[in-house]
Amino acid sequence: MKWKELEEEPCSMARTIAVIGDRWTLLILRECFLRTRRFEGFQSALGITRHLLAERLKKLVRQGILRRVPYQESPKRHEYILTQKGLDLYPIMMAIVHWGDTHMVDERGRPLLHLHRNCGKNFDPVMVCSECGEPVLAKEVHTHPGPGARRPLAQKEMEAPAPKPKARRKAA
Amino acid sequence: MKWKELEEEPCSMARTIAVIGDRWTLLILRECFLRTRRFEGFQSALGITRHLLAERLKKLVRQGILRRVPYQESPKRHEYILTQKGLDLYPIMMAIVHWGDTHMVDERGRPLLHLHRNCGKNFDPVMVCSECGEPVLAKEVHTHPGPGARRPLAQKEMEAPAPKPKARRKAA
DNA sequence: ATCTACAGTTCGTTTTTTGAACTGTCAAAC
DNA sequence: GTTTGACAGTTCAAAAAACGAACTGTAGAT
Numbered sequence: 001m002k003w004k005e006l007e008e009e010p011c012s013m014a015r016t017i018a019v020i021g022d023r024w025t026l027l028i029l030r031e032c033f034l035r036t037r038r039f040e041g042f043q044s045a046l047g048i049t050r051h052l053l054a055e056r057l058k059k060l061v062r063q064g065i066l067r068r069v070p071y072q073e074s075p076k077r078h079e080y081i082l083t084q085k086g087l088d089l090y091p092i093m094m095a096i097v098h099w100g101d102t103h104m105v106d107e108r109g110r111p112l113l114h115l116h117r118n119c120g121k122n123f124d125p126v127m128v129c130s131e132c133g134e135p136v137l138a139k140e141v142h143t144h145p146g147p148g149a150r151r152p153l154a155q156k157e158m159e160a161p162a163p164k165p166k167a168r169r170k171a172a
Numbered sequence: 173m174k175w176k177e178l179e180e181e182p183c184s185m186a187r188t189i190a191v192i193g194d195r196w197t198l199l200i201l202r203e204c205f206l207r208t209r210r211f212e213g214f215q216s217a218l219g220i221t222r223h224l225l226a227e228r229l230k231k232l233v234r235q236g237i238l239r240r241v242p243y244q245e246s247p248k249r250h251e252y253i254l255t256q257k258g259l260d261l262y263p264i265m266m267a268i269v270h271w272g273d274t275h276m277v278d279e280r281g282r283p284l285l286h287l288h289r290n291c292g293k294n295f296d297p298v299m300v301c302s303e304c305g306e307p308v309l310a311k312e313v314h315t316h317p318g319p320g321a322r323r324p325l326a327q328k329e330m331e332a333p334a335p336k337p338k339a340r341r342k343a344a
Numbered sequence: 345a346t347c348t349a350c351a352g353t354t355c356g357t358t359t360t361t362t363g364a365a366c367t368g369t370c371a372a373a374c
Numbered sequence: 375g376t377t378t379g380a381c382a383g384t385t386c387a388a389a390a391a392a393c394g395a396a397c398t399g400t401a402g403a404t
Contacts, residue, residue, distance in 0.1 A: 001218060001219035001220070003195075006195075010283040011202075011272075011283050011284070012268075012269045012270075012271075012272025012273045012276060012277065012282065012283060012284065013198070013199075013202050013265065013268050013269050013272060014199065014202075014272075015272045015276040016268045016269070016271050016272035016276060017195055017198050017199065017268070018195075019276070021193075021194070021195045021198050022193070022194060022195060023175075023178075023189055023190075023193045023194060024392095026185070026189050026193050027185075027186065027189060030183075030185050030186075033310060034315065038350080038351085039350070039351050039352070040349080040350060040351075043351095046173060047173035048173070048393095049392070049393050049394070049395095050351085050352065050353080050394095051352090051353075051354085051392080051393080051394090052391090052392065052393080053352090054351080054352060054353075074400075074401070075350075075351080075399080075400040075401060076351095076400090077350070077351070078351085085275050087310050088271055088274060088275065089271060090299075090308075090309070090310040091267040091270070091271070091297070091299040091308075092264065092267040092268055092271060093185065094267075094299060094308070095263040095264040095266075095267045095299070096184075096185050096188045096189065096264055097184045097185050097188070098184075098263070099184075099188050099260055099261060099263075099264055100183075100184025100185060100186075100187045100188035101184045102260060103257050103260065104184060104187035104188060104191070105184065105320055106320060108319050108320040109318055109319035109320040110184065110318035110319065110320050111182040111183050111184060111317070111318055111320045111321050111322070112183070112184065112315055112316070112317060112318050112321070113315070113316055113317070113318040114313050114314070114315055115313065115314040115315075115316060116301045116303060116304065116306075116308060116312060116313060117312045117313070117314055118301070118304060118306060118312050119301060119303050119304035119306070121301075121303040121304070122303075123301040123302045123303045123304075123308070124302040125263070125299045125300070125301075125302070125308060126299070126300050126301070126302045127262075127263040127266060127267070127297045127298070127299055127300075128297070128298050128299075128300050129288045129290070129291060129293075129295040129297075129298070130295045130296040130297070130298045131288060131291050131293040131294075131295045132288065132290060132291035132293070132295075133305075134288075134290060134291070136262075136263075136266070136288060136295070136297060137262070138205060138259050138262040140288060140289045140290050141286050141287065141288060141289070142286070142287040142289055143206065143284055143285070143286055143287075144284070144285055144287060145283070145284060145285070146281055146282035146283055146284050146285040147280050147281035147282065148277055148278060148280040148281040148282050148283045149283050149284065150283070196361095210381080210382085211381070211382050211383070212380080212381060212382075215382095221361070221362055221363065221364095222363095222382085222383070222384085223361080223362080223363090223383090223384075223385085224360090224361065224362080225383090226382080226383060226384075246369075246370065247368080247369040247370055247371095247380095247381070247382080248369090248382095249381065249382070250382085
């Protein structure tokens, strides 16, 4: 499977992973949520190579996750700001942080705490069901095909190579 | 920054990303949650190279996310099963799927639906505050250092170059 | 005139990933 | 009793991605 195909898989996870599923992209997004906006800011916070950083930022802009906004003329300079689509990644970020808080901390405890201003307390993110409001466990969930599931196979595909004859052993 | 260092960063996101933050690992985990357990199962579902798959599975076992359980003697064969630590990744997976459902679907709609058996409805995952139960928005959260934050600077680090005065220039 | 800040780009080297075949055990088929 | 197939890997050369370090270019500060 190539990465181009991945983006077209009928799977929301695959498609999302195709966009944000690499280490540097996730770290760049972490910085975005910590209010970093500028090239040098990302570079020095992460130690990423400038080449990669430029590439990843471009990709995030192409995907509509960041917006490239000018903040000064002459020399033209831009900031990278999260769009709404980007802000919507927050639950993913928080879920990742929370797993780390639960399973990857050392004896000293959490590196960061999160204060929910609405209620004034440090909190953990909890994933609940949109319908009943209860926390969701993996075992309580049944997954089934939706309208965008892989379409029924077309005739052409039906004729497509049945699983290749595996001439794996001592061939030729 | 090398990946070894990443695992030791005082940041739960960095540590988590060091473990699961690459494309194949995330896809392997997707398969795990879809009940795939065996080498061939992962390989044929994902099209990952066997070499990489073996490597990634080893790493996930080392990290305690999967358990390698024998399911037959002679030839010894093993299954890869999610541990509790692995099951705890579920909110991350669901958050990723949900973002994809929101921002990456085509006109046909979602590839997969998730039924919450407890309430009998198809649902979306919602991230709420553990303290007040309300959905959390990025803007409502204030991040601050916790007990495991970067240790106080050692002497050597104190001697490191202080940030220099910033040059100002005309704004846009 | 020189230095520094910023936002990249270029390019040669190293590391990772890929693709394809190979190894080895055992059961069933021929 | 030899061959075939399923399974779970390992090996290795070649291709792709990432790294590091230097370079480009604009402009304010010294």
